[in-house]
Amino acid sequence: MRKIRLVLLGVLCAGLLVCGIGTGVTLAEVSTFSYGGQQLLESAQNRTQSLTVTLDLPESTVYLEDMLYGWGSDNRLMDVSRLEVSSDIPAGTLRLDATYDSAGPELAVWTDSWAEGNQEWVHVSWQAADDLALLFSCKDQLLSDLRDRRVTSYVPAELREMVITVNPADADRISLL
8 A cells, every 4th residue: 555655646746847848848938929019910801881870959969978998909989080070961960981991890980969968979989790600710920920929919900090970050069179
């Protein structure tokens, strides 16, 4: 019985030694990695999209809220947007014409309104239909970066430009946040 315990103790010590060596080698390898910053996915394609928003409250202040930050993009809505006035747009309507690079996600818009505060909020965000397809679209890029000993934050979509077109009667109501 004593002999079996000594054999098992030897196996345990050998296992701990092998685990310690493996941990040391892994830490040495990982410590050589560098951070590559944020990078748009290579599979991203240039897209354009036009969205029309009907405003609910006739004399409200309209706030366009940027909900794009969740994807890690540096381009904020207020930095790449411009407001244009056109009589071709019906009163009480916004038209958002966006140009962006995307590996899958599309722009989505939803609205909230508060009659008591006379405010309307237009939220602009990214909407991805299939997260698994997005993962597989960056798989090769991830493996290539790992071979180069680099870790990168991948951005699946990046807004390039947004033109917000409104009727002249609504131009003073619009505010970008």
